[in-house]
Amino acid sequence: MLQAVNIRKRYGSLEVLKGIDLTIEKSEIVSIVGSSGAGKSTLLHILGTLDTPDTGEVLFDGESVSTLKRSELAKFRNRHIGFVFQFHNLLPEFTALENVCLPAYLAGRSEKETRVRARELLGMLNLERRADHKPSEMSGGEQQRVSVARALINSPEIIFADEPSGNLDSKNAAELHQIFFLLRKELGQTFVIVTHNDQLAAMADRTITMRDGHILE
């Protein structure tokens, strides 16, 4: 599904990624671990097309995204990729349901169909009773689950998560991790997750360890 070929990235004199090659298969849950500054988030942002490599290529289903223009890339990202970050980034003035629906509206999907799907996803994530609540009226774990529903609304091929449980207590973190595996079982969802959480890394199908801009075998 996803292939990265010889990805290099430099910030000034600092070479952050030093030739990364990796492949992600459909329905895999892959964790990326490594010490602070190893280049994990930089790699995730490049794989997720939020950032561009200096050299190398990212291919989705064999097609390179490096030739896409900025506007085409935004459209591609909206349709094919979901993101979950450490801080949920929900819009505070909107309800859970509205937050989940937004990426679908941006993709031009109908309001009626979107709201039905958003309610289904909120139900899967045990949030049906929170649909009309604003983020400030929900717990941290609930807010993060809403951001997972938002990431899923356009049925992306792949979800990239950067420290998704980094801001949660251990109970809510464990619940979120179970949800990733539930979504893989129910929807065949593919995940690439940067994490410092040993429990999540141990549960993943595959763990990629980074050190100093390289992947350790």
Ligand SMILES: Nc1ncnc2c1ncn2[C@@H]1O[C@H](COP(=O)(O)OP(=O)(O)OP(=O)(O)O)[C@@H](O)[C@H]1O
């Ligand atoms: N926009 C940027 N400009 C300059 N340097 C950057 C930029 N983004 C990242 N870096 C540097 O690149 C290196 C790798 O950063 P990155 O965030 O990818 O590491 P990480 O492995 O995700 O670390 P952490 O676990 O602490 O989040 C760090 O030294 C960081 O300071």
